[in-house]
Amino acid sequence: MAxxxxxxxxxxxxxAVIIVAAGVFAYYNLPKNENKENGVPILTVSYGNETYTYTLSQLEKIDDFSGKGSYKTSHxxxxxxxxxxxxxxxxLMDEIGAACNHGIEVIADDGYSVNYTCDEINGNVTVYxxxxxxxxxxxxxMILAYSEDGDYNFDDGPLRIAYVNGQGTITSSKLWVKHVVEIKVI
Structure with a gap:
């Protein structure tokens, strides 16, 4: 009986072990870029009276610029x-017909926002x-990054502001907005 x-x-x-293993296997084999596959709008851009929405696939078709970047935190x-x-x-500004004599406001999904000047948009920022x-x-x-080290599902995405070049130059973390959902031309 025992x-x-x-x-x-x-x-x-x-x-129980088999169920857990199956769940872990399924999780790691999910698509890496779900927003791209679904065609879900992930960005809204407004300029004047016009509003534009973009999916990941649409953003990739506008530009596919790569580089390395790093930042210095406030600490x-x-x-x-x-x-x-x-x-x-x-x-992106050319895509909507906005000349770079405008600034932009970049807004994250939690409402946090940063304003950028034309100089900052053109990469004229302090480096360290x-x-x-x-x-x-x-x-x-300055890029609106949709991939970090080849991963579309990175922690600070699906979109974030990054300052890049071939060397991975260091800029201020104040410029690196994460979880970007909206850009307003101001």
Whole structure:
């Protein structure tokens, strides 16, 4: 009788392990870019009286610019450089007919927003060395990133502002808005 009870417990544990393993397998094999597959709008851009919505696929067709970028936090920490792919902000503005004599307001999904000047849109921002010391201005490109190190489902996405170039230059974290959902030309 005791053997029968042990067998039932072992069978129950085995079933639980199989169910958990199947769930983990299914999770890791989900599509990496669900918004792209579904054609779900992930960005709203407004300029004057016009409003435009974009899916991930539409943003990829506008521009596919890649580079490396890093930022210095307000506490002085330097984040490791990562590879980003996205739409150059100047290209997105051209797409809607907005000359770069305008600024933009970038809004995150929690309502947080940052205003950018034309100079900042063109990459004329303060850059830092690995010790966090200012080294000058410019040499980077502002992008609306939709991929981080090749991953569409990165923690700060699906869209974020990034400043990139070939070297992974460091800029201020204040410029790197994450979870972007809206851009207003101002």
């Amino acid at each position: 053997e029968s009870g042990k067998d039932k417990i072992i069978a129950g544990v085995l079933i 002085g920490f330097i984040r490791e450089a990562k590879g980003y792919t996205g739409v150059r902000m100047t290209e 060395d690995f010790s966090g010391n200012e080294t000058g201005n410019g040499g980077v490109t």
